[in-house]
Amino acid sequence: MTIKFKRNPFLLFLPFLLYYVYYILKHKWPVLYGDEPRYIGFAENLLHGFYSPQAPGINLWNGPGYPIALMPCAALHLPVIFYALFNALFYYLSIIFLYKALTCVAHERIALFFAIIWAFYFNIYTYLPAVLTEIFSAFLISAFVYGVVLFYKGGKIKHLILSGFLLGFLALTKIIFGYVLLGGLLVCLVLLIFGKAKRNYQSSLYIILIAFITTTPYLMYTYSLTGRFFYWGNSGGMSLYWMSTPDNLEYGDWKLPGLTNLMSPQPFNTTEGDSLLKANHSAEIASILKHQGVEQDDLFKEAAIRNIRSAPKKFIKNYFYNLSRMLFDFPYSYSYQIPQTITNIITGSLVFWAGIMALIVSVSNWRRINYALKFVMLIFMLYFFISGLVSAYARQFDVMIPVVLFWIAYMADKLPKANLRFTTEPVRE
Numbered sequence: 001m002t003i004k005f006k007r008n009p010f011l012l013f014l015p016f017l018l019y020y021v022y023y024i025l026k027h028k029w030p031v032l033y034g035d036e037p038r039y040i041g042f043a044e045n046l047l048h049g050f051y052s053p054q055a056p057g058i059n060l061w062n063g064p065g066y067p068i069a070l071m072p073c074a075a076l077h078l079p080v081i082f083y084a085l086f087n088a089l090f091y092y093l094s095i096i097f098l099y100k101a102l103t104c105v106a107h108e109r110i111a112l113f114f115a116i117i118w119a120f121y122f123n124i125y126t127y128l129p130a131v132l133t134e135i136f137s138a139f140l141i142s143a144f145v146y147g148v149v150l151f152y153k154g155g156k157i158k159h160l161i162l163s164g165f166l167l168g169f170l171a172l173t174k175i176i177f178g179y180v181l182l183g184g185l186l187v188c189l190v191l192l193i194f195g196k197a198k199r200n201y202q203s204s205l206y207i208i209l210i211a212f213i214t215t216t217p218y219l220m221y222t223y224s225l226t227g228r229f230f231y232w233g234n235s236g237g238m239s240l241y242w243m244s245t246p247d248n249l250e251y252g253d254w255k256l257p258g259l260t261n262l263m264s265p266q267p268f269n270t271t272e273g274d275s276l277l278k279a280n281h282s283a284e285i286a287s288i289l290k291h292q293g294v295e296q297d298d299l300f301k302e303a304a305i306r307n308i309r310s311a312p313k314k315f316i317k318n319y320f321y322n323l324s325r326m327l328f329d330f331p332y333s334y335s336y337q338i339p340q341t342i343t344n345i346i347t348g349s350l351v352f353w354a355g356i357m358a359l360i361v362s363v364s365n366w367r368r369i370n371y372a373l374k375f376v377m378l379i380f381m382l383y384f385f386i387s388g389l390v391s392a393y394a395r396q397f398d399v400m401i402p403v404v405l406f407w408i409a410y411m412a413d414k415l416p417k418a419n420l421r422f423t424t425e426p427v428r429e
Contacts, residue, residue, distance in 0.1 A: 009096045009115075016095060016119045020088035020128060028084045028129040035062075036131040040083065042067035043074040051221065058225050058293035060233040064218055065140075065173030066133045083131045090139035091128065095119045097142040098402045101149045105370055106413035114409040123347055124398045133173055137399040140170045145376055145406055151203070152372035160203065164210020167379070171215050174399075175232040176387055178215065182230075183382045184208050200371045207375075226294050234293060237300030239390040243318055244304040246311035247280045250333040252318035253325065254391035255281075257289060276334060322388040326397035327352055344394065351404060358411045365414070373410050376403055 032040065038061060045051050046067055052059045073083050095115050102111035127134035144166040151159035171177035185208050192201040222231040243252040259277040288299045308315045321331060329344035362369060362377075380403045387396050 009099050012112075013092060013095050013099070013115070013119065017088055017092035020091050021085060023125065024084050024088055024129045025081070028081055030080075032080060032131065034130070034132075036080075036083075038062070039066055039131055039133070040070060040074060043070035046071055047075055052225060055225065056293050056295065058234060060222060060225070060231075061235045062133070062233060063172040063175045063178075065169050065171075066136050068172075069136055070131070080131070084129050087128050087130075087135040090135045091124075094135075094139040094142035094402060097139075097146040098406065101142070101146040101406060102409050104149045104153055105373070105410050110409050110413045114405045118402055118405055121398070121401055123344070123394065124401070127395065127398075134395050134399050137170065137173055138402060140166055140173060141399060142402040144170065145403060148207070148376055149372045151207075152200075152370070152375075160206060161210060164207045165214050167207060168211035168214025171211060171232075172218055175236075176390070176396075177383065178230075178232040179386050180379060180382045181208055181211050181215075183386065184379060185212075187378060187382075197371065200375075204375050204378075228294075231294075234297035236390060237297035237304065240304040241300040241307070243322065243389065243391045244307035244315055245280070245318065246307050246314045248314075249276065250280070251321040251325075251331045252391055253321075253332050253393070255333070257285065259285060319388045322390075322392035323384075326384070326387065326392050326394055329394040348394075351401070354408050355404060358408045361411045361415065362407075370410065373407060377407055380404070380407075 042051060042062070042064065046064065051064055051067075069086070070083060073086070095118055098118055099111055099115035102114060124134060124138065144163060147159055147163035147166055150156070151163055167177070167181070171181055185205070188201050188205040188208060192198055192205060195201055219230060219232075222233075223229060238257075239254055242250075242254045245252065255277060259281060260274050284303055288296055288303065291299055324330060325332075328341075328348040330341050380400055383400060384397070
């Protein structure tokens with residue numbers, strides 16, 4: 001019975017599912033807030049045969065991946081709590097897929113240890129009771145890692161198709177991955193032409209092409225609305241605008257269109273913060289907000305390009321501020337320091353330095369590393385560095401923690417085991 005329990009991850013990690021259900025029931029707000037109504041609204045739109053209103057009020061603020069997952073709840077008109085309870089299942093399954101992926105490349109103890117780290121990754125607990133994309137994205141990422149490992153281990157077509165589909169659905173859920181797919185396609189083509197392991201690069205190319213095929217219906221739909229190829233959404237312009245801000249006390253984090261500083265974790269006095277924002281942006285924002293949909297998105301992008309051209313050094317600084325916020329949840333514009341920052345810095349620092357060590361080991365042993373890990377890390381690196389080009393936050397990094405843990409666990413398994421005891425005889429006094 002004990003052996004069967006250990007070999008069955010669904011039983012092994014079942015206590016976490018029960019705990020996540022309890023956590024959601026305890027912390028879920030009784031009403032929708034923030035971005036939650038938008039996701040549920042899109043799910044209801046899909047049930048009625050459309051996604052966005054027609055021009056000029058086109059609304060493609062996010063992709064349809066997560067709304068598709070919410071459609072069963074919307075179809076059954078379930079209470080809000082049921083939407084959130086799906087997160088318990090998604091998180092639970094993400095642990096199982098990460099564990100199963102790790103057992104393919106590492107010893108069972110290491111696989112179990114790193115899967116439990118992910119199960120206790122409290123930074124993402126914030127999103128458990130929320131009807132937002134973070135938990136669902138982490139589930140897709142863990143499943144994608146497992147699919148890639150299975151494919152490069154056994155070479156079965158079904159795993160190839162599954163990996164591509166999961167990566168494509170991830171792009172539909174977080175549209176930044178649409179640009180990751182494009183970057184991955186270019187890298188794989190270059191490697192296929194100039195690299196030696198052409199079979200592996202060709203397989204990676206197939207996965208990315210299947211991902212593109214998965215997203216094609218959505219891109220065809222956006223083309224029918226906008227007349228533009230490869231148009232993922234109209235939220236990027238505003239995000240790029242705030243990321244490109246040339247003002248010294250602003251660090252690239254997103255602000256509300258009403259120019260309030262409420263998006264910061266601990267804002268200055270409201271009057272002070274709002275007045276600074278309005279002084280810097282009110283005229284331009286007011287002019288852009290007179291438009292809507294794709295036109296508004298274009299105007300934000302044009303303003304962002306002007307900002308970048310006028311202050312390129314500040315744009316580079318904002319880029320590194322974005323990377324810092326993803327890792328350490330710091331800094332924010334017009335915000336005081338808060339005690340929570342210490343926790344975020346500790347967590348981010350542990351991940352950062354463990355990642356640096358894993359990177360050093362990876363470079364030193366590049367030719368002997370499992371190719372599945374190389375491909376997964378290519379996707380992660382593209383995502384991380386592309387995300388810095390728009391307003392970025394810790395939640396954008398948190399969803400990729402399964403990949404980081406998979407990478408570190410693989411390196412830890414292959415290195416000689418550390419020994420904290422001296423190997424020499426004690427010196428006699």
